[in-house]
Amino acid sequence: MKAFRVPINYRSPLISAIKNHRRQADKMKKDFSPTPLDFGRLQIYLARHFGFCYGVENAIEISFRTIEENPGARIFLLSEMIHNPRVNGDLKEKGIQFLQDTYGKQLIPFSELKADDIVIIPAFGTTLETEKTLHEIGIRTEKFNTTCPFVEKVWNRSQQIAERKYTVIVHGKPKHEETRATFSHAAFSTATLVVKDMEEAKKLAAFILSEKKGPEFYEAFRDQFSQGFDAERDLERIGVVNQTTMLASDTQAIADFLKQTMMKKFNLSESNIELHFADTRDTLCYATNDNQSAVSGMLEIKADLAIVVGGYNSSNTSHLVELCEEKLPTYFIKTEENLLSQSEILHYDLRKKVERLTANYLPSKQDSRILLTSGASCPDAMVESVIRKLAGYFQAEPEIEKLLESFG
Numbered sequence: 001m002k003a004f005r006v007p008i009n010y011r012s013p014l015i016s017a018i019k020n021h022r023r024q025a026d027k028m029k030k031d032f033s034p035t036p037l038d039f040g041r042l043q044i045y046l047a048r049h050f051g052f053c054y055g056v057e058n059a060i061e062i063s064f065r066t067i068e069e070n071p072g073a074r075i076f077l078l079s080e081m082i083h084n085p086r087v088n089g090d091l092k093e094k095g096i097q098f099l100q101d102t103y104g105k106q107l108i109p110f111s112e113l114k115a116d117d118i119v120i121i122p123a124f125g126t127t128l129e130t131e132k133t134l135h136e137i138g139i140r141t142e143k144f145n146t147t148c149p150f151v152e153k154v155w156n157r158s159q160q161i162a163e164r165k166y167t168v169i170v171h172g173k174p175k176h177e178e179t180r181a182t183f184s185h186a187a188f189s190t191a192t193l194v195v196k197d198m199e200e201a202k203k204l205a206a207f208i209l210s211e212k213k214g215p216e217f218y219e220a221f222r223d224q225f226s227q228g229f230d231a232e233r234d235l236e237r238i239g240v241v242n243q244t245t246m247l248a249s250d251t252q253a254i255a256d257f258l259k260q261t262m263m264k265k266f267n268l269s270e271s272n273i274e275l276h277f278a279d280t281r282d283t284l285c286y287a288t289n290d291n292q293s294a295v296s297g298m299l300e301i302k303a304d305l306a307i308v309v310g311g312y313n314s315s316n317t318s319h320l321v322e323l324c325e326e327k328l329p330t331y332f333i334k335t336e337e338n339l340l341s342q343s344e345i346l347h348y349d350l351r352k353k354v355e356r357l358t359a360n361y362l363p364s365k366q367d368s369r370i371l372l373t374s375g376a377s378c379p380d381a382m383v384e385s386v387i388r389k390l391a392g393y394f395q396a397e398p399e400i401e402k403l404l405e406s407f408g
């Protein structure tokens, strides 16, 4: 993978040494077992894959380079560059202003922009409407566009489906920046609908199978269908693409379910399914697949708890949390600062969408086993800080230097 210039304080010598060691030993990326870190009474199992992905490193490099190369210019980010509060905070400290929040709410009106301002498009990409608005002001976005190539791949896939006269069904979170961008690009060429989860896929199936009809559709999928969408006409031929960071098992289940629905509706078999259902493989990105497979590998270890580090609004991180939660007590933390002490942790409750304080999160028994991973927008330095803090609770900090030597 291309090496990017990322601020050194996001890197971690320990994590880099571990990742490098694992990469050398497993060049084909077939081994998803975690890396054991032995701190005596504390055993940490570090996921095989985690941390900054291609798209995030690319976006960070372009953003910091833009600041360096344009002293005195007004620099804006369309919205959060990636879903990591520390990285976004660092950019703000360097003078970058955010035009929209993560859900598209305007923080600074576009009318305040001038033609010589710089606007950076984040890794999630943006909508065609926003791009048009910026171009009309005279702002050139090409040089400062950090849209991840794996997101663009989804747009290309949607385009291919559209050209073959299918409606695009986007499996994604309707308010997520990437899904809004993908929706906009797909809707430019064909009827498009966003489906959030299996529950919504089942609702959609009821309309496809004519079990439900009429205006109910527009209520059930409010704000999730393209302009002029006609539920009678536009559900005859469909193809599914995904937000790149969805849970792989959900994505597969939804695509399979909708395929079966079309088979039932039109009495089709595998040989002629293409008449009504586009044959597309999922559009999850490599980092989503690697990180989720690494969590599955990590969960084969019998442990007391799991810690997942990342931004609370990070889609890819939240899916790692969901996978861990199925198996053992899991704590979703933003930074090492959430480890308040050996006995208290401040962590995010995904379902209730609030931070919660939990006491006695570390086991009281002699030995503790902790699984540890992070999302694709989390700096490795933050994971090292978590390791250092945990090791400190077990008076095992000196072991970190020995680990560094052993992986170096």
Ligand code: SF4
Pocket (backbone or CB within 6 Å): 053, 054, 055, 056, 123, 148, 149, 150, 151, 244, 245, 285, 286, 287, 288, 316, 376
């Ligand atoms: S998670 Fe995937 S799609 Fe998103 S920025 Fe990273 S590599 Fe790109």
